[in-house]
Amino acid sequence: MPEVNVNGHAYAVHGAVGTTLAEALRDELSLTGTKVACGEGHCGACTVLVDGIPTLSCITLVHAVDGAKVTTIEGLRDHPMVYSFVRADALQCGFCTPGQIISAVALVDSKAAPSTEEIRHAMAGNLCRCGAYPKIEEAIRTWQD
Amino acid sequence: MARLIRTEKEVEGRFEEVWLVVEEDALQQWPAGAREVVGQPATRVDGLERARGEAVYTADLKLPGMLHTAVLRCPYAHARVARIDLTPALARPGVHGAIGPRDIPQLEEECGYQGTAVAAVAADTFEQARAAVAAIEIEWEQLEPVLDPDEAIARKQLVGEPRERSRGDLEAGLAEADIVVEGEYRTQVVLQSSLETHQSVVQWVGDTIEVYTSTQNIWGVREEVSAALEIPGDKVRVVCHYMGGGFGSKNDADDFTFIAIELAKRTARPVRCALTRREENIASGNRNATIQRLTIGAKADGTLTALGGEYVNATGWGGWSTPVEGPMQQLYSCPNVKTTTWGAKINQPPMKPFRAPGFVEGTFGLESLIDVLAGKLDMDPLELRRKNYAGNDPSDDRPYSGKNLMECYRRAEPHWERRHDVRARSTDTVKRGVGMASQVWYGGGGPPSYAWIRVGSDGHATVVTAMQDIGTGSKTAMAQIAAEELGIPLDHVTVTIGDSARGPYASLSAGSSTIPSMGPAVRAAAADAKRQIIEIAAQRFDLEERVLDITVGNVVSADGNLTVPLTEVLGLLESAQILGKGARGPNPTGMTVLTFGVQVAEVAVDVETGEVWVDRIAAIHDVGRVINPLGAESQIEGGIIQGIGHTLSEHRLHDPRTGQILTTGLDAYKLPTIADVPEIVSELIDQPDEHLTNLGSKGLGEPPIIPTAAAIANAIRDATGAEVHELPISREEMLRALKEAKERGRIGAPKEREGHRAPAGV
Numbered sequence A: 001m002p003e004v005n006v007n008g009h010a011y012a013v014h015g016a017v018g019t020t021l022a023e024a025l026r027d028e029l030s031l032t033g034t035k036v037a038c039g040e041g042h043c044g045a046c047t048v049l050v051d052g053i054p055t056l057s058c059i060t061l062v063h064a065v066d067g068a069k070v071t072t073i074e075g076l077r078d079h080p081m082v083y084s085f086v087r088a089d090a091l092q093c094g095f096c097t098p099g100q101i102i103s104a105v106a107l108v109d110s111k112a113a114p115s116t117e118e119i120r121h122a123m124a125g126n127l128c129r130c131g132a133y134p135k136i137e138e139a140i141r142t143w144q145d
Numbered sequence B: 001m002a003r004l005i006r007t008e009k010e011v012e013g014r015f016e017e018v019w020l021v022v023e024e025d026a027l028q029q030w031p032a033g034a035r036e037v038v039g040q041p042a043t044r045v046d047g048l049e050r051a052r053g054e055a056v057y058t059a060d061l062k063l064p065g066m067l068h069t070a071v072l073r074c075p076y077a078h079a080r081v082a083r084i085d086l087t088p089a090l091a092r093p094g095v096h097g098a099i100g101p102r103d104i105p106q107l108e109e110e111c112g113y114q115g116t117a118v119a120a121v122a123a124d125t126f127e128q129a130r131a132a133v134a135a136i137e138i139e140w141e142q143l144e145p146v147l148d149p150d151e152a153i154a155r156k157q158l159v160g161e162p163r164e165r166s167r168g169d170l171e172a173g174l175a176e177a178d179i180v181v182e183g184e185y186r187t188q189v190v191l192q193s194s195l196e197t198h199q200s201v202v203q204w205v206g207d208t209i210e211v212y213t214s215t216q217n218i219w220g221v222r223e224e225v226s227a228a229l230e231i232p233g234d235k236v237r238v239v240c241h242y243m244g245g246g247f248g249s250k251n252d253a254d255d256f257t258f259i260a261i262e263l264a265k266r267t268a269r270p271v272r273c274a275l276t277r278r279e280e281n282i283a284s285g286n287r288n289a290t291i292q293r294l295t296i297g298a299k300a301d302g303t304l305t306a307l308g309g310e311y312v313n314a315t316g317w318g319g320w321s322t323p324v325e326g327p328m329q330q331l332y333s334c335p336n337v338k339t340t341t342w343g344a345k346i347n348q349p350p351m352k353p354f355r356a357p358g359f360v361e362g363t364f365g366l367e368s369l370i371d372v373l374a375g376k377l378d379m380d381p382l383e384l385r386r387k388n389y390a391g392n393d394p395s396d397d398r399p400y401s402g403k404n405l406m407e408c409y410r411r412a413e414p415h416w417e418r419r420h421d422v423r424a425r426s427t428d429t430v431k432r433g434v435g436m437a438s439q440v441w442y443g444g445g446g447p448p449s450y451a452w453i454r455v456g457s458d459g460h461a462t463v464v465t466a467m468q469d470i471g472t473g474s475k476t477a478m479a480q481i482a483a484e485e486l487g488i489p490l491d492h493v494t495v496t497i498g499d500s501a502r503g504p505y506a507s508l509s510a511g512s513s514t515i516p517s518m519g520p521a522v523r524a525a526a527a528d529a530k531r532q533i534i535e536i537a538a539q540r541f542d543l544e545e546r547v548l549d550i551t552v553g554n555v556v557s558a559d560g561n562l563t564v565p566l567t568e569v570l571g572l573l574e575s576a577q578i579l580g581k582g583a584r585g586p587n588p589t590g591m592t593v594l595t596f597g598v599q600v601a602e603v604a605v606d607v608e609t610g611e612v613w614v615d616r617i618a619a620i621h622d623v624g625r626v627i628n629p630l631g632a633e634s635q636i637e638g639g640i641i642q643g644i645g646h647t648l649s650e651h652r653l654h655d656p657r658t659g660q661i662l663t664t665g666l667d668a669y670k671l672p673t674i675a676d677v678p679e680i681v682s683e684l685i686d687q688p689d690e691h692l693t694n695l696g697s698k699g700l701g702e703p704p705i706i707p708t709a710a711a712i713a714n715a716i717r718d719a720t721g722a723e724v725h726e727l728p729i730s731r732e733e734m735l736r737a738l739k740e741a742k743e744r745g746r747i748g749a750p751k752e753r754e755g756h757r758a759p760a761g762v
């Protein structure tokens, strides 16, 4: 039974072998802030931090993150990036947003003031069908304001 | 007072003549310009809960005892179920119920497209349901698919009747033309690709069915379910609090809702039925492909004398034939116009509306050919457009309720002027250019739509209406309108939406209709509440009602002698409330209500590789009064980005022989990413439409996607002389067009394209 630390709380996960991290988070722990939009690693909606690294939870098996520290959007509820996204109107339907914010937080953790090129590079794996991209870029540029 | 009128109702360019009960709209519009709250940029009232992942979407809903569904869908473009046996599925672990063809009309034996729902299984987990579906024994009889739209039309295999629209005499118009240009344009199938897939969770509570669904049309789903189940509308509760995108594809209950309802009935458990992404890419709708054979005749001075179009909508196995001829009918003043539009029924998944259905495709064809004409006439494309400006609706000569397209053109000038500098930055291999295209579309909304409002003794108000916010920010706009009318701060207004059992009838969110339909109803409800508050204040302070008003949280008298906080008046209520109700009034009679705009694109083309980059798009649109400039800018950017995807990368491919869909995942179907986004400059005219409702606001959801493809194609022509005729402008299409341009030389007449056909009547 894998033990995962999620947002500072230790959980023993019961899911069968083959359960993805996204399923464990959403179905077992009821942390539904992490969204699943494709389930096969193509959109970034399910991004969470595993030991600080942005990770696609829909294609990560929960047994593979035994002992790891996982951060989901629920663990970042008062992160300045959340407010920056709202301020910049960097979300429309909001379905991609938790994943976007996780990727953005990982980026600014590694570099507080990334360039436009760095933002585009780091965020290119997070699809937003509503096309909030210009505002996402702005939110990441202005997150410390 | 309620009034019964006979009127035209429009959704997504489809008109119906209906009886309608409407209420008078007695409120005067606010003067033009930004006000205390309306017209000021506002962040989303529900932004924080969405950003924090607290918002519960249909996809997040987990009801106690809920079962999960997997659906068996036809793997072939055309096939018949020869034999099916559900028993092995029922024997699988975790399975609670299974249904097949004839159990409900949505499960079919005759499958006209890949993805037709055939059978479904409900189990404790989705994995169990999926394994059970795999265990269903099924034998198929494969049938020959019809995939070529022209062939379908030749066989009279049609969706709807061919639509012929004509004014004047096309042949006479061509005869009097000094110059005639022709072109065949083709657009591809693209997918709405909402990140939340189509899905419903349903449960029976007594004799009421509760349908939690990802929808743009709460009341439409209620009506469909009530009709299908033959139960009263109020026994169907439809709920959608947060919605992960629809773009036109989520206006109906659809197979998944009825599958869930039937399985919930059989298992006596709540049931979820959600499409996977792979199902979504096949069976949830698409913007259908089109073929457009166009002819334009003009005088040497650029005056249009004739517009002819033969349009084919490759609608798929169902759906409807979109108004792809709309731009040709309505964009320009031209006395002789004839269009014919066919809907070809082919063995491909049915279309569903996708952000300005028909007009996106039709504008690409028409506006591309207009620029070809400008080139032949050696005329400035902007001048040519101005020259043929339509003062009245050219299709029926009715006046517009409001039209500021000329002002859009004027504001486009500085962007258009940049073309000299842009071209000058070309190199031997990378050519740069600028192109423009105009936009016309509906977006006036209409009745009926209703809202309630309650105002408490604390001076806070709650708007209650059973509309949906599909991500456009309409909830925020409603809060702004109510705050403005009541004279209270925005953060004193809460908006409760998304539940047919907890609010009055509201418009669907399609056809850019939420703000123009709902906004006036919300304002009317707030005005009704305000009137009551003033009545109370008048009695309390012994003043006449007509001298009292509410501004910035105070009740004030006209002479300035009385200024009391609103809460002091409302405090008299203690824990009671003021209740206001409002309705959307009628649209102006005898007038055409449309939205307008123009976009100017700057592109770079690598003439060796065929790669195209969009560097900048300037968008200027006229949608009446703007409620929230920040949200409006987001809508424009989102529309343009989808437009860029449509123009350059998105393409749902099928095997031309078998009809098999090839792009079922988001790896193969290429949506734009953040790296594909150009500089976007957006401007709105922000002039209230004086004839339209108490707000003068029109919708903005669809207009921004309409001219993008044509503006890019025209910029490519400006940069390289190459004429693209097909979307997406893949490297193959770009290299083909470059080669063709090289063959005919940069100057001189474009060569007739092979396989070219004249439009009907020519």
Ligand code: FES
Residues within 6 Å of the ligand: A035, A036, A037, A038, A039, A040, A041, A042, A043, A044, A045, A046, A047, A056, A057, A058, A059
């Ligand atoms: S849901 Fe994980 S990448 Fe799309």
Ligand code: FES
Residues within 6 Å of the ligand: A090, A091, A092, A093, A094, A095, A096, A097, A127, A128, A129, A130, A131, A132, B195, B244, B245, B471
């Ligand atoms: S906000 Fe809707 S998908 Fe990004």
